[in-house]
Amino acid sequence: MGWLIMIPTLVLFTFFVWEPLIESIRLSLHSARGVEIQEFVGLQNYIDVFNDVSFNAAFANTFKYIGWSLVIGFVVPIILAIFISETIRGKSFFRFAVYFPNMVPGMAVSLLWVYFFKPGPTGVLNILLGKCGIAPSVWLNNAALTIPLIVIALTWKGAGSTALIYMAGISGINPEYYEAAAIDGAGIWRRIFHITVPCILNLGRTMLILQVISVFQILYEPLVLTNGGPNNASLSIMLLVYKYAFTKYDYPKAAALSVIICVVLILLSGLYMKLTKSKDE
Template sequence: MERTVTYRQSRRGGGKLTQHLSSWLIMLPSILLFAFFLWGPLAQGIVMSFFTTRNVSLDKFVGIGNYASIFKSQEFWQAFGNTVMYTVWSLVIGFLVPIAMALVIGETTRGKGFFRTASYVPNVLPGLAAIILYTAFFSAEETGVFNIILKWFGVERQSYLTEMGLVIPLIVIISTWKGAGATALIYMAGLSGINPELYEAATIDGAGIWKRVRHITMPAIFNLGSTLMILQIITVFQILYEPMVLTKGGPDNASLSLMYLMWRYAFGGRIEFGKAAAAGVIISLILLLFTLLYTRVNRRKNDWEG
């Protein structure tokens, strides 16, 4: 996956300053957009987190008041614990499934294209539509799709999203269903990048299939997997749509996530933008940790700055 930069810009010539300036001018509109949509709000969020708001203006400076009241609330710790559970489950389910998929699909010859395509399709669906679709699957009534299927096997109807212990793993299953095909493709590409001669050489040395998996395939996957795992943690940590649409955080806050809590502060009937901003800062700090980890892991593989 190394990519060498083949081009080095020539920097000779007298109009060096003008050239720099014109280059910046070309980038300026885009930089302004980034500032407006991404960097600015992030910084403003920090400021806002120390204030109360009225309408959409800052009202009173409250110091760490917003943070204090967030940390004091049981809701926050529930949301935090749940978010960690989302992450753990997504490592158990969401991380391993694509690897398994890549391994088995990678072994097929005939129909490989079909399997790859089929498993990728859920990924192109709008997230919201996919989530709403699953309300019908997880309904606890006997018309729920899973209950219909269970009935064929004589199993009594079950409840799903209304079970405290099930709701998080089920939500993770939904997002795995949606995303696994795309992730599997990345693994497959990584695997197909393995030099076939390695396998052949290993065979000559008398390595059986399992040995080849252990000593050639697994290391390749691990290499890719460490990056993907951190990316996945970062994504799962921001889980919002699923609890928002499927359960409203219930039952008994069992699926409330940090992002959804933040959303609720702002738009859930209290209009507490300051508190929402504080929650946003807290989430950002946690993500920042993961991001640093990511850059560390990633630095070994790519050097972005050329």
């Protein structure tokens, strides 16, 4: 009965995940005219990808995205979840408010932030800063600020859904812990640091690896906001796959880079699982 229930999911998973993955591996080992496979070339496409200067920039930038997302995007949902859980009135409103950006399509969110960070006096951020007497700036053309600004836009969209998951975890904490803390005279900050945070730690570990996998595949935001610029400063590895496939029409290289991404994510996930398992033991 268990297998009968799982069969539809397994069929869909095989068709939409494993079959494209196997086909990508096959394509990456051949030359092609468009998507029509021509001749076997072995690892030549992988060698060409590794020798491409754009690959080095995209690979380094992707880990910068991950780093900034851990500094900004990982902490913000936890803070939102804790403060909304500690709120006495208006919890439903705040839950909807933080989740609302997640309902907006990714492309629309990117276009929204394009106007927010628009250079010159017509950009929303520059208009707001102009009210405070601060001169306008070319935000997304600053190589040092591009990735942090994109991560802020990414966090604005996705933090709400992650916060709801943390709120569900917080609601499952035994209320007797808080009652005992209140009897002992613990204030809100002691409750948060000694009860709430330790109880959602395991959930945080799971969300951490999911966030790393998600940010590693970031595409829409750098594509729409900067197109990988300035001078490849915001080029992500998935954006490079997009450019190989739909700008240069070099599908074998795009497939080879996709396989590389898959291998890297498997290695990162395995390393993370090993480290967390050792810590739990």
